[in-house]
Amino acid sequence: MLNLSAPPLPDDRSKILPPLMPLHEVLRMRVRLKQNDILFPGQPFTETDLACLADDPVLKLLPEYQFSPYSMEPTSLAFLKHVFETYKPTTVVELGSGISTPMLSHHLRMLNPDVDVRYVTIDQNQDFADQTRGMLEQVGTADMTEMIVVDTKPMEIHGKETACYDIDSQQVADALHGRKADLFIIDGPVGGGPTGYRGARFATVPLLRPIAAHEALFFLDDALRDTELEIAAAWSELDYLHIFGIKAVGKGTLVGCYLDAEDTRDAA
Numbered sequence: 001m002l003n004l005s006a007p008p009l010p011d012d013r014s015k016i017l018p019p020l021m022p023l024h025e026v027l028r029m030r031v032r033l034k035q036n037d038i039l040f041p042g043q044p045f046t047e048t049d050l051a052c053l054a055d056d057p058v059l060k061l062l063p064e065y066q067f068s069p070y071s072m073e074p075t076s077l078a079f080l081k082h083v084f085e086t087y088k089p090t091t092v093v094e095l096g097s098g099i100s101t102p103m104l105s106h107h108l109r110m111l112n113p114d115v116d117v118r119y120v121t122i123d124q125n126q127d128f129a130d131q132t133r134g135m136l137e138q139v140g141t142a143d144m145t146e147m148i149v150v151d152t153k154p155m156e157i158h159g160k161e162t163a164c165y166d167i168d169s170q171q172v173a174d175a176l177h178g179r180k181a182d183l184f185i186i187d188g189p190v191g192g193g194p195t196g197y198r199g200a201r202f203a204t205v206p207l208l209r210p211i212a213a214h215e216a217l218f219f220l221d222d223a224l225r226d227t228e229l230e231i232a233a234a235w236s237e238l239d240y241l242h243i244f245g246i247k248a249v250g251k252g253t254l255v256g257c258y259l260d261a262e263d264t265r266d267a268a
């Protein structure tokens with residue numbers, strides 16, 4: 001029989017440990033979630049999936065790239081590559097450029113050699129955007145990838161005061177060649193650290209709605225961070241979205257979808 005109300009470790013030993021999820025809370029969550037290994041980040045990865053990272057052609061072309069705390073984590077990138085293979089998007093919009101941009105644009109191209117695929121990425125910082133552009137040129141996807149650099153600005157959306165990209169939807173529509181996006185990757189604006197604006201990603205999904213295809217999927221990185229959990233809770237109250245849940249990879253990847261396309265909204 002498990003003793004779930006065990007006393008905490010003596011102070012002297014608990015001080016040397018980082019903050020941990022209490023075991024009894026994890027065990028309770030496991031019982032409530034009722035799905036095998038749902039908390040295990042390895043699922044459903046096999047050795048072949050993980051080898052796809054070691055063998056990733058983009059990482060081979062960019063041997064000097066160093067992952068930083070700002071980079072999307074390798075397991076999240078592997079998860080998104082897997083999603084590209086199963087969901088088969090052709091028009092992708094990313095917020096927050098970096099290593100994800102060459103890796104995922106390259107994967108999009110590899111999976112669709114005969115299709116006119118588009119990858120649009122939006123960044124708030126010219127220097128980081130330039131670094132990303134350099135990587136796109138090195139891996140050969142600069143032609144299919146459009147980079148948009150915009151500042152963030154204060155705004156009110158769904159009654160909340162926030163700040164987010166100053167997106168010009170016509171500019172994004174032009175970058176998409178008039179098509180709607182079928183998949184969004186949200187890894188910006190910066191929402192943590194000294195330069196981040198807490199809650200900055202709340203406005204992203206509402207702002208992108210006019211360019212979303214019917215039932216377009218969106219993926220939010222850093223989803224296990226407090227700010228993003230608060231954003232997810234607020235999103236879950238919007239009637240035009242559905243939040244499926246959070247994949248236990250990297251810093252957590254939230255998966256959701258738009259429930260309606262803009263052209264079906266007016267008729268409804």
Ligand SMILES: C[S@@+](CC[C@H](N)C(=O)[O-])C[C@H]1O[C@@H](n2cnc3c(N)ncnc32)[C@H](O)[C@@H]1O
Pocket residue numbers: 068070071072073095096097098099100101122123124125128129187188189190
């Ligand atoms: C979470 S990062 C995006 C990371 C990107 N998706 C990747 O996989 O590398 C969000 C934004 O942080 C900024 N950024 C990237 N690296 C940074 C760094 N080392 N320090 C500060 N800001 C950074 C960029 O403007 C970027 O758009």
